[in-house]
Amino acid sequence: LAKTTQPISMDSYEGQEVNITCSHNNIATNDYITWYQQFPSQGPRFIIQGYKTKVTNEVASLFIPADRKSSTLSLPRVSLSDTAVYYCLVVAGQAGTALIFGKGTTLSVSS
């Protein structure tokens, strides 16, 4: 599976848009990009998944350029409750494989 690289930490203020970029240079043709969120002492929670271009749901948007070597998770108008660790994962197209987590990006939102 492709290795992912994302910033260790980011700081933001309430109401701002936060963009977390992840690089995955060796992504394979059948791989998907998936983002999870984890609050302290809780299990990871699925946020969004995409293959290419742009995906949007009620929580976030995911932008994936044509070469798919990077992706950007966009959180609109963050609040204090968005303070968490955000993980970018590359998931093999063959469903059922294990999720391989990195260290993620710790997002701290202040008022």
Place this chain on the structure above:
Amino acid sequence: EPEVTQTPSHQVTQMGQEVILRCVPISNHLYFYWYRQILGQKVEFLVSFYNNEISEKSEIFDDQFSVERPDGSNFTLKIRSTKLEDSAMYFCASRSQGAETQYFGPGTRLLVL
């Protein structure tokens, strides 16, 4: 919204003791997973389970670990003889047929003394 549940939420045990961690996956899911997260470290894959057998396991999942689906709802992780380094949060996850998204439970915090 259906959720993965885990019991107990906390477990304290003595080194060398056996522990069983329990999970109830989402009811129509067919794929089950265990992960662990040592305090301050990343989430690590342990094992995946489908059709009543292990489909994949990591190096962490040695002979001290076993998994079982004893009935139609529960999915368990047994650690036969716990070690201090087994202290961690253990997360169960499940997934439905044909989907990639894994849904995680709230975890069991295991402390081995």
